[in-house]
Amino acid sequence: MHFQIEKSPLLNAINVVEKAISSNNPLQILAGVEIDVNKKHLTMTANNLEIAIRTTIPCNTLKPGKAILDGKLLTSLIRKLPEDNVVFEMKDKQVIITAGTMEFALNIITEDEFPAFPDCNEKILALTDYELHRLAQNSLFAAANDDMRPVLSGVLLEISDGKLNFVATDSNRLSFVQANTGEILSSDLHLIIPSKSLNELMKCLPLDETMIEVFYGNNQLAFRFDNTIFTTRLIEGNFPNYRPVIHTEQAITVVMKRHQLLQAIDRASLFDRGGSQPVIIQVTDGVLEIGMSTELGKSSEQFNVEHSGENGSSAYSPKYILDMLRTTDCDQIAFKFETGPRQALIKPADSDDHLYILMPMRI
């Protein structure tokens, strides 16, 4: 193996592949990155058995070949190289990397074959990187962050009635996001993507109106964009039947500026040091009152809001409301709720493509 390449495309490629380098698996090969050079291209692959990423970029090949190097070392080294030409050359059991007057000899960590790259054949979707990012970002935060209930620790990718939805819930709150654009090529489908994978995928997206093609097969999902394939294992099991918990009609509707509500609840939650106290939300004839009372003291704020329906009050975990308000980027939000043990709905005031359902706290 012998090739020459510019630092900048090399860095972009390793920054993507790095997301699949294992940091804690005892199998040493999973901490590696495979470098495979053919006549015109360099292909880099990492695979931690949860996520596998492969990316291909052009290079000047002098001699084809392949080698597995320590992923962490290779990534850090490329980041710290000056903007310059970089040459890779395999000699004996080392790969020599030279840039200007610098020379580094990296030991090949194994001669074994890299784990097979997951194979997904059935194309199910095509959508832009922006839309995928929006779906992931607005759902991910609501997934359970413990591993006691595996199906809730992921995000449901649902194709149903010709619509694409991302849904996540930790069983106390639920976020439902519907795609507005994109091409759906599959019939009804329910796949649960591990939260960690989706999170890493979001970081890899170019966010420049690139089309992402999504493939499914062998309990794996593959996202293909530019010259990269990102695959993830799926979570087995059944996502709870969430449709019945989505109520869009509530007795009280309040419309107000997202920032205003966010900041008020943020201030109230200063009084909740243990993270378990409820914030009380009360609406009386167009005046919204937000308050919290704990052993540290109490907070109270009032606003004039657009109010329709009854007067009433209820109590919620401030964290759950803040999670939603911090993630969405709309200007005006609608907050619909009822007095009593019934779920509330928070959504952008002018659209229904993101519905956030949360249960109150019993006080």
Add this chain to the structure above:
Amino acid sequence: MGTIMHVDMDAFFAAVEILDNPQYAGKPVIVGGHKDSKRGVVSTCSYEARKYGIHSAMPISRAVALCPHGIFIPGRMKRYQEVSAQIHAIFPKFSPIVEPLSVDEAFLDMTGCEHFYSSLEQMGQTLKNEIRKQTGLTASVGIAPNKFLAKLASDWEKPDGLFVIRTHEVQEFLQDLPVSKIWGVGKKSEQALHQLGLYHIHDILPHSEQWLVDRLGSLGTHIYYLARGIDHRPVEAEQEVKSIGHEVTFHDDQTSFPFLRSQLGQMAEKVGWRLRNHGLYARTITIKVRFHNFRTITRSHTVQNPFCDDDTIFSEALHLLENEKLEPVRLLGVSVTNFTTDLQLSLFDERDQGEKLSQVMDQINRQFTHGTITKGRTLLNDLD
């Protein structure tokens, strides 16, 4: 010799319903479920309902069969707790040492307070009057030299009762009572006593403590003293609970994971039982492991959702134990902390299921003997 007062509200939940709905007065009121409830059980019923043979823990469907025209009410726990708080607020005016037993029951240590009253009867009457004035409800009061006798006394003239047992009257009061009246004697122990020919307390008196211990084990000591009206348990004023836990030291160091798992199962049930009896929800679970060489570790996990069911305690504790590299274990403990009474409700009703299951098991264990019903996972002691 002390003076202990036991206060027990009469048919409490039913009485609160009658208080709030005067038209129910004099009618059979059954709290616990709707008339068409298939699975509810009677939680409390008015004395009129008891005349039909209805009693607590009976299935609602059976109660409906016995008394079709009865007033069946699902129950309003929040309201009962409100009245309970009113009642419990009265006790500290009478004694600094109060041990609340449940929503409608408490022991008061009145030792040293006797001279404030012209007689023990007047002491009891004063408390009954105060409860009636503040809440409109009747209570039964028993006054005796210790907790065991005070509880028997409050039950003696129920409802609206007041009964005093003085030291010199104890023996006479006790001797003809059936053995089932002895505190701690449930259905199983009762049978064991009957097999020995012990039907009444006076049947126990001729036997030595050793004779009883030889035949009944530690229960022997217990009934030897109680049959003589001797009970040294103090009235324990409730302190704010910060942690509830259990631990066991093993006779031999243990290496079997299935055994340790079953021990966690047993401890989870004990901790869960106490947690629910305090009406609390916890958010943090901690295990303590002491190894053969006395190295001791504690590991904790805090969850988002407050819990009070055995399953959550067990699975979280097991998870913590599984993450440890195990050497032979000398001591194992489970505790829960970080209590809250505010409760995040669930969208899918899944947590409620665990909680309901634990509550049903509690009810069964309360009615029969402790351990009547348990989870299979607690019984794997012999597996290796």
